[in-house]
Amino acid sequence: MSGLGFLHRPTSVAVVGASDDPEKIGGRPLRYMREFGYGGTVVAVNPKRETVQGMPTVPRLADSPVVPDVVLVAVPGQAAVDAVRVAAEMGSRGAIVMSSGFGETGTPEGLRMQDELLGHARAAGMRVVGPNSQGLASFESGAVMGFSTLFTEEPPADGPVGIISQSGALASVPYGILRRRGIGVRYAHGTGNDLDVTAAELAAEAVTDPGLKLLLLYLEGVTDPESLVELGERSRERGVPVVALVGGRSRSGSRAAASHTGALATERRVLDAFLERVGIWQVHGVRELVAASELYLQDWKPQGEGLAVVSNSGAVCVLAADAAEDADLPLASLSEHTVARLDAELPTFAATGNPVDVTAALLTDSGLFGRVLPVLGDDDAVGACLLGIPVAGRGYDVERFARDAAAFAAGGTPLVCAIPQPNVAAPFRAAGLPVFDDEDSAVTALAQYLAHRRRMARAAGLPRPALARPGDRGGDGGSLNEAESLAALAGLGVPVVERELVGSPSEVEAAFGRLGGRPVVVKGSSATATHKSELGLVRLGCATAADAVAAAEAVAASADAHGVGLDGFLVAPMVRGLHEGLVGASLDPVFGPVMLLGAGGTYVEAVPDTQVLLAPCTHDEVREAIARLRMAPLLAGVRGEPAADVDAWADAVVRASEALADPSSPIAGFDANPLLLLEDGVVAVDAVVLTR
Amino acid sequence: MSGLGFLHRPTSVAVVGASDDPEKIGGRPLRYMREFGYGGTVVAVNPKRETVQGMPTVPRLADSPVVPDVVLVAVPGQAAVDAVRVAAEMGSRGAIVMSSGFGETGTPEGLRMQDELLGHARAAGMRVVGPNSQGLASFESGAVMGFSTLFTEEPPADGPVGIISQSGALASVPYGILRRRGIGVRYAHGTGNDLDVTAAELAAEAVTDPGLKLLLLYLEGVTDPESLVELGERSRERGVPVVALVGGRSRSGSRAAASHTGALATERRVLDAFLERVGIWQVHGVRELVAASELYLQDWKPQGEGLAVVSNSGAVCVLAADAAEDADLPLASLSEHTVARLDAELPTFAATGNPVDVTAALLTDSGLFGRVLPVLGDDDAVGACLLGIPVAGRGYDVERFARDAAAFAAGGTPLVCAIPQPNVAAPFRAAGLPVFDDEDSAVTALAQYLAHRRRMARAAGLPRPALARPGDRGGDGGSLNEAESLAALAGLGVPVVERELVGSPSEVEAAFGRLGGRPVVVKGSSATATHKSELGLVRLGCATAADAVAAAEAVAASADAHGVGLDGFLVAPMVRGLHEGLVGASLDPVFGPVMLLGAGGTYVEAVPDTQVLLAPCTHDEVREAIARLRMAPLLAGVRGEPAADVDAWADAVVRASEALADPSSPIAGFDANPLLLLEDGVVAVDAVVLTR
Structure with a gap:
């Protein structure tokens, strides 16, 4: 993976298909490297001309006086393949193939040539960029190998x-x-x-x-x-x-x-x-x-969390506040001390909350921004500032505004400007400040900058995703039956319901007794049937042993009627959850094991409310994902209901994610729906598990 | 409401507080009217100067040689109020008060002056713009009465x-x-x-x-x-x-x-x-x-619905398709005939579906856009086109591209361009075409334009909203009890459950019999209690008359325990719906009766899924609102369930909305939750109705 630095700073570049015309694909790189100061050796390969653009040529790549560090290929089809072969044989470190007509055409010939090309490179350990590449342009070294x-x-x-x-x-x-x-x-x-x-x-x-x-x-x-x-x-x-x-x-x-x-x-x-x-x-x-x-x-050092808005327009204050809410960037709640300081700086009719409307007083008091911004910056709640100047121009000391703003931002507090007039924006830009045409764009960019910093910090604490192993396509090994699935799920660390598996309806009575005589559900156990309820393979609420036996007989009859083979009958106590959740996993062909969690039940496909996480995942990640679910407000308990055990749900997801991320795991995926969310714990009552 | 045309084309304008300084608030309008060609009479009022900006003045507004059509007020505080009074007395048609310091300050003095000012104007039938107005600027007449x-x-x-x-x-x-x-x-x-x-x-x-x-x-x-x-x-x-x-x-x-x-x-x-x-x-x-x-x-005449995308970059095709989906603007499915015609025009390696990637062949075939666009325009599925040229410049016949694009758009098919390079965009702009910096902005603007046209056409067929009547604040008259509420709801046209109201638990037995001996729900009827379930005032699933009587006694005890006064006991058959919906209404202080519909049940506040419509509304509007609900996919019936009677739901909302919109309606609002959605019909089983 590393070791590609030579593509940015090649010691020498040969151009195969070097053109005398500085506007042709084979001509532009020569011109660009000359004009943009490339300091290495350039070899122009052209069998028909002695010189191109004033440079001497060699007729064939093999005639190059040096082994080119990088060979840039601008000839079509098989000639490009041949150039790559020669470059590989010569010992070049890399080739950049600008020619098109390869894999991107989808034609057998294009794919064949592409395979051949790759074969030559791989055989010699040479790296290839492209084909169908516009080229690599490095302006530090001047190695502009592109068109x-x-x-x-x-x-x-x-x-x-x-x-x-x-x-x-x-x-x-x-x-x-x-x-x-x-x-x-x-x-x-x-x-x-x-x-x-x-x-x-x-x-x-x-x-x-x-x-x-x-x-x-x-x-x-x-x-x-x-x-x-x-x-x-x-x-x-x-x-x-x-x-x-x-x-x-x-x-x-x-x-x-x-x-x-x-x-x-x-x-x-x-x-x-x-x-x-x-x-x-x-x-x-x-x-x-x-x-x-x-x-x-910028070299900012954001400290607080909230946004402070300052403008000479009340409407911009209003619109910036709207934009901040859209961008999930909270407005800072200023301290009483800050408000008092603002009151001292501003005219009585100005708004000294946040946003701060300095009003048209700016026209007569050019130092307003320069006094207000530091007061805001001193407030611990302020992480960043927006300065909005929708209208200024003649009569305003715009140069001073820009100077004051730049001096403030130099202290490390992020400051973005919303200034639509080009002539007013110019001194702010000249002072190195980010200027946007409107408050919405400014706030959105600022929110991205701040959230991206947080995301990078957070990512540093997360485990590497497992990613796909060769052949990962998800569930090639087929699915386990209900009984095996529940056992496998328990093995992954997901709590599953207590249950008895029996071979025939007549054995259901004893199973009912072993479960303590509580009302039970009776299900047909099958590796093939999905949507068991629709097939009549699930009977809920059997209150007596006789009910349970009759239910098993009915299940057997339904299975017969639908041609479903049963591996037995599962008997389990009826459990009522506070809410129905779900947890699942699958293998993505690129990203490997992926966890799914969300609202469970029969409507999960029609009205999905789910979140996706890569395995392995952390407890915090799962908690955050659960908090993003639409159902999240219910989990704390509403209308007098108790809170659901979200920690237990998160634990189950984390444990299963770690199991799936283990390269030796035989499990390719699973679907536990519903996962009943209880006051104390969670329990899966239904499961399908897929094996590799 | 009408008759404000004089503010755009006043015959004469007096400026009170006319300033000699063309940068002052009282000076700018004089300068602007002079510079921007106002043809009417201008009267400058200034007690201290004989002339301002070279114009003669009058010392007081009352000295104006003409009755000013509009009086522009640039003096502060009480002087502004006095100017308005004089203008009103003179018979001016309007005053524009630019001065601030009135209601927007929130001070008693500001509000008092504002009231006085309005009183003078109203007494004379004069209209007032402002105060705290930047002024009105009309560039057709040159009446730039602002600063x-x-x-x-x-x-x-x-x-x-x-x-x-x-x-x-x-x-x-x-x-x-x-x-x-x-x-x-x-x-x-x-x-x-x-x-x-x-x-x-x-x-x-x-x-x-x-x-x-x-x-x-x-x-x-x-x-x-x-x-x-x-x-x-x-x-x-x-x-x-x-x-x-x-x-x-x-x-x-x-x-x-x-x-x-x-x-x-x-x-x-x-x-x-x-x-x-x-x-x-x-x-x-x-x-x-x-x-x-x-x-x-533009003077476009959009016909079809779909978007066609043409670019010389595959990536722009991809990004434009993404943007179109974001903007709810479907890509047109081209006819086979269109695709065959495109195949004939384009190189074999070009993509001739939609988006159309004309590839770098554009460099050698400058007529490509000019041939491809009309082929797309001929397809009935194409309602608008996007032309994306991310990269061009030297070597490209940009002038021709612009000419061809303009000729196509002149035929009436909307065409937007995404061209980031200013020099490439220039000829397109000069030809009158809308040019954006990127495909996302272009598609978003196009989607707005097309959707706005549809919205305007649709609005033409809708009834006028009822809007608020004086004093509308919603429910000042208090709420009806459960029994009265259900009756009132039925009167509004919302189907309600069959029910019996009795005065004491002992009468419940007979009510049970009158309802046919079906399982019933027993509720305490009260005008004051909300969240009745939490208070123990609702008992579900009473299967026998004795159960029902016992339930009523338990309800009475709960009511006592919570200090809730009951008006009686409601007995109603248990009804099971396919889904729980809701319908409600309230009075907005500005917009009058407003209908609410959505998913019902106990979680409506925690996980709301509702839509709002103004009364009166139409069946189509309600159907569209229901289709926007998150629960909408369930209503058609999923996993073998029957479809719910959405028509009946819509009918109930429409009837109630018409009743609420009737100015004589005594009803200020209601909340029917749940409204049970059945295979055939809907039925409200719970209701609170508020009166005016």
Whole structure:
């Protein structure tokens, strides 16, 4: 996984298909490396011309005077495969194949060539980026081994942001946006088909760069979760946040991704849980991908939790408060001391709660912001500030406002500005402050920045997800019957109901007695039947032994009628829970064992209320997941009901998750629904367990 | 309500407090009217100067040589009140009071002056805008009777958009954004305290302007729902959409609004239902307020329902599909004929489904967009198109792309563009096409535009909401007891359970017999007790007459123990529903009778699943509201259960809503929970009815 640093700082680069035309795919990298200051050796390979763009050429890659560190391939089809073969034979460390027409076409010939190409590289231990790659562009070293038009349109400048994308367009678009905002970009990589080196693997390399402060990632699928786990770990160690956009969330988007990069559809909630687990912040569009960039580049040290809002407009105060609630960013409750200090600074008609409306008094008292912000910053409840100036201009001392705001932010308290007028925003931007067009965008970016920090800190304390083992597809071994399932579930650490398994209806009477004569439920035990209630295989509330025997006979008759084979009859006491929950697990082909928990009962498919966690998970994670359920308010006990034992539920999920994460576990998944939630403990009364 | 046109085209304007300084509040309107071409008479009132800004003055308003059509007041406190009095006495039609220090301060003196001011105006039939108003700016007539700094910062141009706002800042901010985007603005009004003329009333006047194509509205509360109803009606008649931002959605935002404009907190769901009902589109921030403006100004004629996406980037296709699903805008399913035509136009490796990925072939075939768009437009399933060009520039015939796109959109099919590069976007903008920075923003704006059209069409078929009558506060008359409540509920048209009311436990036996000997429930009937189950006033499942009598005695004992007075004992057959629903109603102090429907049972407060509709409502509205409930999937019948009678539920809600909307109704509200949903019909088994 590591050792990809040479792709960022190659000692030499050969371009196969070097073109004299600086606008062609084979011409642009030559021009870019020349213009953007690449200091290594460049070898131009072209069998038809003595020179390209003023550089001497060699006719064949094999004629290169040096073993190229990296070979950049801009010739099509089989010629590209051959170039990779030669590079591998020469001992190059890597090849970047920009040519398309491979796996992404879905054609047999494209797939065959791709396989051959990979074979040559693997045989020699050479790494390959692509094919169908826009190339890798490193602006620190000047090794711009790619053909993005954008480097012509928006001149590069080295800086603290890395962009790594499977899609060339989605490397170029954030590059362009950031450059137009004056932010330097160190990497803009478009990796393509990810046949060997994946975008995630490159990202895990890039994030170790001491000059990086933010990494933006675009993926259309995850084939390489190990690299993302490693990316998350390094991101946290180095304090370099990763913001990821994964295209294909929707059904139609996922279909489009399959035809674009051949991405496999992932159950999205599992991916979401995974990214949250490893501390990567997920966004849902390009705008969001870059929206908070300026915040990540600051050297703030947030202390408190709450937001303080200051504006010269009451309406902006109102809208910022609305936006803060939308973004789950609470407004700080100011201390009495703070309010008293604000009262002393502000005119009597100003609002000195939070938000702070300094009113039009700003026009005559240019020092207002400079006096109010430090008062807010001194309050322990204030973790960040928003300064909203919807209207200013002639008559306002805007330069001073910007100076005062920058001086305040330099103290370490996050400060974002909402300033729609470009001329008013300019001095704030010049002072290095993040400025947004409106309070909503500013608050949203700030909330992301703060929540992402918390998520990274939290991720550092969580176990590594188990991830998939080869062949994980979930339940290939088939399902156990009800009796075996309940036993296996108990073995996983999930409490299950007391029960008796008997072979025939006549034995039910004795089982009833052994259970103490309490009312019982009688079920047919079968490994094949699902939705047992609909098939008449479950009889509830048998109050007497005779009832129970009759119930077993009825179950047997129903099983016959539906052609269901029974392994016996389960007799169990009727248990009433306070609420019905569920716990389940399955094997994701990429992310391995995944836990499901939520509201149980017969409506779980029609009205789902569930949460997903990767195994193994912690008690705290499960408690948080339970708290996110719609049913959560019921668990504390409403209308005089007792509280349910949420700790016991969490324990059961944690124990089962640890068992599933054990590589030797024979269990591929299970479904315990309902899991009855009691005042003291939980108990599964129904289970299906799948084996590997 | 009507007759405010003179505020947009006054024949003469007197400025009280006319200043020689063109940057002062009393100076700016003079300068603006001069610079922006106001053609009527302007009278400058200043007792201290012979001229201001080169204009002759009169010392007192009463000395004006003409009766000013509108008097603009820029003097503080009592002087403003006096100016209003004089204006009223002179026979002016309106006064605009820009001075602050009135009701918005919350001080007794401010409120007193405000009352006096209103009294003078009312006595003479003169209308008043403000106080605390930024003024009204009409750029068609040049009557810029306001002081916004923005008119200096961003020069005005008359155009098709009106902006009406209670907040001055929120009139100026959208004005600035639109002007910077090159869009003309006809009105930018900041109304202030809305003591007499409200923002809604001005909006209802503005929307009748034949030159207007879009009206943007900012409010911090609704005091004048009649004007909003009228605004909605005129908006639909004239085809001028209204987009509204109402600040104070959140708890803290609502508190801030109370201190900013003294807005009353409205139950937000009622406001949301109201705006939807009258066809006004509600947004949640400034960015959204202006985001779709360019779309509203087009002369499109959308036909189909679905979105078609075309791009030269596969990733943009993926992200646009994701965004479309987020925005509830379905991707069009193209006909086989369309796909065959696309296949003929596109390279073999292009994706010819929807989204259409034309790939990098665009670089060599500049006519691709021009050929593909009309093929999509011909498909009946396509209602709108998105063109995404994430990367272009040198080597691309961008001018031709823009020409082809504009020619296509001229045919009436909505077309939005997602083009992040300013130089690539420029020719599209110049051709009049709406261009966004990213596919998410483009799709979101398009979805709003299309959904708003549908909402306006739907609103045209709905009855006027009843709205509040004076004194509506809900339930001042107290609650009826259970027996009276059920009877009253039946009178409203909601089916209620068969029942017997008896005075003592001993009479329960006969009641049991009259109900046919079925198992019954026995309840204590009381007008005061809520949560009867917790008080032991409900006994379910009495199978025999003796059980029922014993139950009544136990209820009587519980009532005694809790000090609850009983009016008798209700005996009713046990009814089992498929599901528990609820229907309720209350009186909103602004919007009048409001219906509530949703999932019923004991958890309705802890885990609410309800929808709100204004009375009277239609069967279709109720069906749609039921379909939005989380419980909706259950109603069709899952896991072999029969479907519930949703029609009967809807009928009950409609009938009750019509009864409540009748001004003579003595009912102020009710709560029927649970309303049992049956296979055939619905039945209320529990009710509390409040009277006026």
